[in-house]
Amino acid sequence: MEQAIDIRSPAQGRGAASAAILKTEQLSVQFGGLAALSQVNFEVARDEVRAIIGPNGAGKSTFFNCLTGVLRPTGGRILFNGDDITGLPSNKISQKGIARSYQITNILPNATALENVRIAAQSRRHAWNMVAHHSAFADINEKAEMALDSVGLLNKAGELAANLSHGQQRNLEIGIALATEPSLLCLDEPTAGMSAAETHETMQLVKRIGEKNLTILIVEHDMEVVMELADRITVLHYGAILAEGTPEEIQQNPKVLEVYLKT
Ligand SMILES: Nc1ncnc2c1ncn2[C@@H]1O[C@H](COP(=O)(O)OP(=O)(O)OP(=O)(O)O)[C@@H](O)[C@H]1O
Numbered sequence: 001m002e003q004a005i006d007i008r009s010p011a012q013g014r015g016a017a018s019a020a021i022l023k024t025e026q027l028s029v030q031f032g033g034l035a036a037l038s039q040v041n042f043e044v045a046r047d048e049v050r051a052i053i054g055p056n057g058a059g060k061s062t063f064f065n066c067l068t069g070v071l072r073p074t075g076g077r078i079l080f081n082g083d084d085i086t087g088l089p090s091n092k093i094s095q096k097g098i099a100r101s102y103q104i105t106n107i108l109p110n111a112t113a114l115e116n117v118r119i120a121a122q123s124r125r126h127a128w129n130m131v132a133h134h135s136a137f138a139d140i141n142e143k144a145e146m147a148l149d150s151v152g153l154l155n156k157a158g159e160l161a162a163n164l165s166h167g168q169q170r171n172l173e174i175g176i177a178l179a180t181e182p183s184l185l186c187l188d189e190p191t192a193g194m195s196a197a198e199t200h201e202t203m204q205l206v207k208r209i210g211e212k213n214l215t216i217l218i219v220e221h222d223m224e225v226v227m228e229l230a231d232r233i234t235v236l237h238y239g240a241i242l243a244e245g246t247p248e249e250i251q252q253n254p255k256v257l258e259v260y261l262k263t
């Protein structure tokens, strides 16, 4: 029998097995006279790691805010696993399996690292049920510990979040997002404010979690991080998609070089 030769890139190969996990159609956000997003048609394949880059104010965080229900778009649709989730509140979107970390660290400083992730693990699913209570509690603890472990903070479980280093706090935030067991994880500048060593560590961490059944969207300014992590890159500029492609394609795209990479 003839052997089929797979000439697809790894990202296409993974994505081709299933339809897009997330799709936006003509997604738009207007802040008064400012079009923060205009008619964005975006698609990401299941299990892909996609970087979203672009200059300050390009609309990257606004895009995440729409996907995660923090902001209601003024136009267009968001489809997640084929379901229209446009304008749903953030708790409903979290239950459907989208999680995010914030550009500015968003943790409970006076709770321990474990408590921070446990609250997130609890928030996903399950209405309160007396019968299931005990097993659910053990289950949630276990999930919380797994989430801490996957961001390398299990040995800090009992430490107050406020006492963690900046880099550890940022990783804790990723752990909080993971504790909700998402299938799509949106990371908004996870390495912001980190030292070179911390950045490297977080990059390894994101790579590791991206190997499990998880689609990752990552906003990142550090081009080295982006080029190494991403299967594909989307470039936003003034609220619109300027270019999309593999890291190699984006690095050579003249339009991208002009507005972004040159600076
Ligand atoms: N709540 C808001 N009200 C009014 N304008 C806003 C609001 N949020 C964002 N904007 C504006 O929308 C545009 C896009 O902002 P956004 O934060 O999405 O950019 P960004 O690409 O994440 O930038 P950065 O790289 O600096 O984080 C900017 O011009 C910003 O000033």
Ligand SMILES: [Mg+2]
Pocket: 060, 061, 062, 103
């Ligand atoms: Mg931003």
